[in-house]
Amino acid sequence: MHPPLGRPEALIAADRCYFCFDAPCTTACPTGIDIPGFIQKIRSDNIAGSARTILRENIMGGMCARVCPTEVLCEQACVRHTHEDKPVSIGLLQRYATDPILDKNITLFERGPESGKCVAIVGGGPAGLSCAHRLSMLGHASVVFNRDEKTGGLNEYGIAAYKTVNDFAQREVEYILSIGGIEVRNNVSLGEDFKLSDLQGEFDAIFVGFGLGSVNDLGLANEDVEGMLNAVDYIAELRQAKNKGNLPVGNRIVVIGGGMTAIDIAVQTKRLGAEHVDIVYRRGPEQMGASRYEQEFAQTSGVNISHWAKPTKLLTGEQRVIGLEFERTTLDKDGKVTGTGESYSLNADIVFKAIGQSVSEETLGAVSGTLDMQSGKIVTDDHRKTSLPGVWAGGDCVYGHDDLTVSAVQDGKIAAIAIDKYLREESNNG
């Protein structure tokens, strides 16, 4: 969304960093990147060192520099806010440091001395790849089972195209895999092509990071009519389309939801030529999963955002969507969203569902009943260990996860460190 920084701009931006003690930005980063440290290295033109500082905590530092909601994470914590209200441009500086590494394919990490152990990774998204990379650094081999045709998960299929041009997601995947010791098997689905129990005997440990299966339904009648689309599926299709101009776009679009996906699909369809794009969210702007910056970005892109309304009825004609009826909402005295009784309707030829995704029954299949679950998601401890022996989990499929790429990467990293400890203890005991 922002153009990348050139060296002169980067040096000026870097100079604004105060090099704080126990830096609040680092505390705010889900992966704990030493932000003043990498910025200091930009100041001294030590780009490889800067990139290593970033990537050793977050191997997807390049993608996160593009998609992280920095304004609510590191940049919100920046002490420059106190008197100036203008934080150091941490996200842009991170991109400045990491882009050359991928562009020139500079090796920063090497595979550790081989342990002879092999870990199964279910899911080829940020959590799985992060876990696989860290395991490789620690000397363990891994096999990544990925349900899609391409590796990368939501980085490849779930982020709007305008955020990640030039096939960045695939280049980042290639860079991650170039460390060696990671075998990727694409087009294999858990539950369909293999079971978790198949892996248990074959591998020394398992990491589960398969994301989310399906989008929640709105709970309305006739949701399968023409014109009702799933935002995540549409973005995936769009990202893979050779000619984006050939994709069907409506003229009047309504997006239901308040997260990053809602913003992505709204901005993307507006850019593809939709006349009216409305996002409708059942709570207020503060509760939206999308950051304030993203909201403003959508609004300046011509998207209308309405708060405090929930869909109550699908309006159809000739077996397709023609509009939606909404009821205005408010908070009751317990803080729960409740309808006010007041209603209105919007015309729509396409309705995108972009509301909370959850683990689907089919995806869980064989593992259901053996894993501790809550609200359809896997429960883990602080080390990302599940209730199942030898199985760790991370990313969107985990309960309490905040749906950010950066958090998925952190999950993978933490799990890998825990798996390493487990495997080494196991060898010592064995």
Added chain:
Amino acid sequence: MADLTSDFVGIKSPNPFWLASAPPTDKAYNVNRAFEAGWGGAVWKTLGEDPPIVNVNGPRYSALHSNERRVIGFNNIELITDRPLGVNLDEIRQIKKDWPDRALIVSIMLPMEEKTWAKYVPMIEDTGADGFELNFGCPHGMSERGMGAAVGQVPEYIQMATEWCKKSASIPVIVKLTPNVSNILPPASAARDGGADAVSLINTVNSIMRVNYDTLTMYPTTDGMGSHGGYCGQAVKPIALHMVAEISRHKDTADLPISGIGGISDWRDAVDFLALGASNVQICTAAMVYGFKIIDDLTDGLSNFLDQKGMSSVKELVGKAVPSVTDWQHLNLNYVEKALIDQDLCIECGRCHVVCEDTSHQAITSTLNGERHFEVIDEECVGCNLCVSVCPVDGCITMQHITDGIDARTGQPISKEAIDWTTHPNNPMRKRS
């Protein structure tokens, strides 16, 4: 409006800002532009004997930059004028005719033979110039030929050459000193003993800027080889101020008028030099970095400052700070200050904490009840001013004078009585009363 006019050893100028002898004053064209912009005077780039010297045709300058590419320090290896003497003299004559109200001083550098001085000094004075400045400071190139800093580093030579110049000159003679000495007082005294009307200082400091990281050769080079240059710009100002103050505060040299030079880039820098005893100032690097227009802020800022201080002329400011400069041994060792952090201004960057913790006295907290919080611990604070120096917020940390009660660090009562090292009980050489 304060009066900015200046009378420096009888040389009058509309303001106390002269361009120093350097590349900006090598030609009539440049000096003309400077006077049009409002500069009070100019010291013409150093003249030498004919045939003129030859300058390198590669890099003559290089800079120490901040990350915003602001020039902090500057280095040059240019020698004196490389134009024929006659051309320079004609241009000086014309400029003085065109700008009678501006000060025009001619810098000269001649071999250490009396007859040479006797030959050239009258010839140069004939242009109508207001004074001479003897270049005993240039530290590169010319010093290898026994001139410039090679003279300025030997007080006897300074005195000798000054005497030769004075013999032939009827206009004021200013001796420009090199900072490449361990003590500035002997050269200043030698200039005075030789009859100099004034001294100007500092010239540039011996310097090598850096290495070229690709070739691992010094940077910059001429055909692969480099030579040390002269360092100037903002970075050298503190060195210059110390030398100016030394001359101002010592009784042997206190009466010697000083033209202050070294890193002046705005009016505040000029105030520093004037308050420490310079009667006027000379500027080069700032003009070479920003052009002549900086004179607007120099004159305007100084004038506003004088008004604010209730001073009617520059003269009232000259030397004001000199009485506050002394030897370390005379500092009051019973005086106590401690840092105080204004919690409303603090942005919680923690820089004060980490530098105090790592490199000083462990006198600043990092947390209070588990929350990020930076506060001075009076029991540990020695009042060193490091936290004030590194704090990015101006005015957030201040030093507080403790006037009574107990010093929390030493447990001793604050004494109103001043005691310095000369009388301190810990000094085995103390003077006994």
